[in-house]
Amino acid sequence: MSAIVESLGVVVRQLREAQGWSQEQLAEHSDLNRSYVGEIERGRAIASIVTADKLARALGVSLSVLLAHCDQFAQRRTAQRIYLAAIAC
Structure with a gap:
């Protein structure tokens, strides 16, 4: 799963x-299907720009x-992974 897809799901949730x-x-x-919203939140569906705009x-x-917000989440997640990798060494 790509970072932006994961980030969008977390931020939407x-x-x-x-x-x-x-x-x-x-x-x-947002005029979307409930199961599709769930798939987006779990990072299993890639939302189009139109869908992302509807959600926003x-x-x-x-x-x-x-x-x-997605970018900020992704940056925090990357920083956390770097920190965890550093303490694991």
Whole structure:
């Protein structure tokens, strides 16, 4: 799984939970299928830019903010992996 796909899933889940929404509610607000939202959150589906925009709008953020959160998550994950590799040596 690519880092951006994983990051998007985690960030979408975090933002959804911050809204207090179920996957079903996010699906309704974004006009997507609930199972597809679940696949995105688990990093098993690669969302198109149109889908990412639908999710962002439903979650009350711009697409650029959503992607910025994904980038920040990926950077933190990379830093954590580097740290773990350093202490394992």
